[in-house]
Amino acid sequence: MQATTLPLPSQTPLARPRAGEFDARIVSNEPVNAEYRLMTVAVPDGAAEARPGQFFQILCPHSGALQPFFRRPMSIYRIDPAAGQLSFLYKVTGTGTRTMAELEAGDTINLFGPLGNGFTLPENGAPIVLLGRGVGLATMAPLVPFARKAGHAVTAILSARTPELVMSEAEFVGAGASVLAVTDSEGTSAVENVEDMLHALHAEGRLGALYVCGSNRLMLAAQRVARRLGLFGEAALEQQMACGVGMCFCCVRPFRQGDEIVHRRVCSEGPVFPLLEALEW
Amino acid sequence: MVDLSVDCGGIRLANPVMPASGTFASELADIIELQRLGAFVTKTVTPGKRQGNPTPRVSEVPGGMLNSIGIPSKGVDAFIAETIPLYAGFDVPLVVSISADTPDGFADICRRVSVSGVAAVEVNISCPNIEDDGRAFAMRPETTLAVMRKLRQATDLPLWAKLTPNTGEIPAVAQAAEEGGADALVVANTILAMSVDIRTRRASLGRVMGGLSGPAIKPIILRMAYQCVRAVQIPVIGCGGIMTAADALEYLIVGCRAVQVGTATFVHPGAMLTVIDGLEDYCRQNGIARIADLTGTLSAEAHDASLEWEAIA
Numbered sequence: 001m002q003a004t005t006l007p008l009p010s011q012t013p014l015a016r017p018r019a020g021e022f023d024a025r026i027v028s029n030e031p032v033n034a035e036y037r038l039m040t041v042a043v044p045d046g047a048a049e050a051r052p053g054q055f056f057q058i059l060c061p062h063s064g065a066l067q068p069f070f071r072r073p074m075s076i077y078r079i080d081p082a083a084g085q086l087s088f089l090y091k092v093t094g095t096g097t098r099t100m101a102e103l104e105a106g107d108t109i110n111l112f113g114p115l116g117n118g119f120t121l122p123e124n125g126a127p128i129v130l131l132g133r134g135v136g137l138a139t140m141a142p143l144v145p146f147a148r149k150a151g152h153a154v155t156a157i158l159s160a161r162t163p164e165l166v167m168s169e170a171e172f173v174g175a176g177a178s179v180l181a182v183t184d185s186e187g188t189s190a191v192e193n194v195e196d197m198l199h200a201l202h203a204e205g206r207l208g209a210l211y212v213c214g215s216n217r218l219m220l221a222a223q224r225v226a227r228r229l230g231l232f233g234e235a236a237l238e239q240q241m242a243c244g245v246g247m248c249f250c251c252v253r254p255f256r257q258g259d260e261i262v263h264r265r266v267c268s269e270g271p272v273f274p275l276l277e278a279l280e281w
Numbered sequence: 282m283v284d285l286s287v288d289c290g291g292i293r294l295a296n297p298v299m300p301a302s303g304t305f306a307s308e309l310a311d312i313i314e315l316q317r318l319g320a321f322v323t324k325t326v327t328p329g330k331r332q333g334n335p336t337p338r339v340s341e342v343p344g345g346m347l348n349s350i351g352i353p354s355k356g357v358d359a360f361i362a363e364t365i366p367l368y369a370g371f372d373v374p375l376v377v378s379i380s381a382d383t384p385d386g387f388a389d390i391c392r393r394v395s396v397s398g399v400a401a402v403e404v405n406i407s408c409p410n411i412e413d414d415g416r417a418f419a420m421r422p423e424t425t426l427a428v429m430r431k432l433r434q435a436t437d438l439p440l441w442a443k444l445t446p447n448t449g450e451i452p453a454v455a456q457a458a459e460e461g462g463a464d465a466l467v468v469a470n471t472i473l474a475m476s477v478d479i480r481t482r483r484a485s486l487g488r489v490m491g492g493l494s495g496p497a498i499k500p501i502i503l504r505m506a507y508q509c510v511r512a513v514q515i516p517v518i519g520c521g522g523i524m525t526a527a528d529a530l531e532y533l534i535v536g537c538r539a540v541q542v543g544t545a546t547f548v549h550p551g552a553m554l555t556v557i558d559g560l561e562d563y564c565r566q567n568g569i570a571r572i573a574d575l576t577g578t579l580s581a582e583a584h585d586a587s588l589e590w591e592a593i594a
Contacts, residue, residue, distance in 0.1 A: 018311060018312075019311065019312055020312070021549065021550055021551060059548070067343060067344075068341065069341045069342070069343070069344065069345060069346060069495065069548070070341050070346065070547065070548065071547075071548060095341075112550060239336065240336070240337050240338075240339055240340075241339075242339045242346060242348070242547045243304070243546065243547040243550075244547075245306075245308045245309065245311075245312065245550065246306060246308040247303075247304055247305060247306040247308060247309065247324075247546070247547075248303065248304065248339070248348070248350065248547060249324075249333060249338070249350050249353050250336075250337075250338045250339035250348065250350065251336075251338075251339075252333065252336065252338070252353070253336075263332060263333065263353065268308060
């Protein structure tokens with residue numbers, strides 16, 4: 001089972017679009033379930049060339065007593081360069097997302113981005129597996145069409161508390177992924193089970209590279225499997241941010257670099273990192 | 282055509298707007314036109330490597346933010362080798378911010394950063410996030426004087442002393458910095474503060490206490506800048522809660538020679554450029570040929586009570 005070489009990530013020939021601050025018109029902003037909403041915005045030329053895994057800093061409006069000060073970093077859920085549109089899947093939890101939820105089609109919202117480094121794909125056309133939970137699914141969703149277009153078979157393992165909260169299954173399937181859902185309520189989401197599933201996918205020739213987002217436990221499981229099988233992998237991470245471009249050093253996380261533990265900025269050195277270098281939090 | 286240039290603490294600035302230390306880095310060059318700034322001010326560098334404070338390092342509060350970054354630093358050697366050259370291609374004065382634990386440590390790093398390409402040294406004797414319980418040199422006149430004297434002997438470059446608002450005697454500290462050899466004062470650093478997450482009953486910041494910045498602190502820092510202007514002869518650079526040109530104008534009117542914009546850049550990456558444009562517009566609309574003429578023009582005229590009643594009616 002020990003692999004001898006690691007496939008190298010390919011560097012995209014596309015130049016990273018220049019980040020900018022702009023007003024975007026809201027096309028729609030609708031609930032998708034009890035907790036999440038989907039906002040689609042029309043963006044200026046170029047902004048829709050964002051890569052999967054990149055994010056935008058969203059300036060949430062002030063509404064009555066709710067006066068968010070900072071922008072809110074949001075990973076891109078859907079990228080549609082042809083229509084010039086981007087979508088964000090967000091959980092309505094705090095001050096910023098509550099005021100975002102009040103916006104309607106036709107309103108404008110100020111965005112800053114695209115920011116950060118997106119996902120990279122292995123060079124050899126290897127089949128890939130995405131592993132995500134909660135809002136992590138939103139981050140990985142645009143990787144499906146991106147990888148399919150580059151010729152990779154995609155399997156997605158979607159983890160949630162209950163079957164009703166498994167989000168985006170249609171989005172993943174529609175973009176060409178095979179989807180396996182695991183849930184706490186059905187007792188299938190335990191990391192041991194997920195690790196067994198990953199090994200089974202590897203035995204079937206469906207796991208050549210591994211991507212994870214949205215859960216510390218799943219990331220650790222993915223690291224164990226990737227280490228055992230010698231797989232290329234990436235993890236998209238989150239951290240509270242302020243500036244979003246690497247100036248303030250608020251959003252650091254610990255990483256393994258050789259024998260050292262170093263801090264890296266999630267916003268500018270990530271949010272996508274080499275899977276095996278990320279440390280648990 | 283408005284003349285926006287100012288003489289400030291030993292250097293000439295094309296305009297009075299620059300970043301506050303810790304809110305600026307070369308990454309911003311991909312996003313805004315850096316060449317338009319009055320000066321560059323680097324994030325504080327320390328003698329050796331520092332990891333910085335535990336996360337969360339930032340928390341939002343009404344009208345601003347708390348931070349406890351703790352000056353992560355790659356050390357002065359790497360800073361000189363890697364960071365200073367990044368700015369060589371710009372025709373903008375480079376101000377290097379330094380910090381150390383002792384007066385001798387301050388003098389040593391000051392000597393080392395006094396190299397070609399550096400226009401002035403800003404001495405961060407005021408960070409609330411590294412000294413024990415938020416203490417810093419600039420909380421007292423005696424410690425300010427001692428560290429500034431050491432620094433003055435260490436360099437021929439202009440020295441800007443960045444003061445702390447966490448003192449009850451800002452005019453005396455300002456005078457001590459001037460007496461110790463400062464060429465300008467930066468007023469001020471963040472206000473020591475904290476907040477609590479009532480769901481978890483934990484402090485919002487990993488280090489519990491941190492520095493408050495943003496528009497919430499502007500009236501307090503503006504008052505301190507005004508006090509410093511009256512206490513010293515050297516230029517005062519206003520720094521605290523500037524989000525707009527109107528905020529910057531208040532600082533200039535009370536007597537500041539220049540301003541630093543910090544937290545605003547986190548919300549609007551182009552905030553400094555918007556402030557420059559707004560200053561120019563204000564001067565043009567008010568027939569002010571040189572922005573330097575605006576400094577210290579706070580009117581002492583008595584308030585007209587009848588007009589004020591109209592305004593709030």
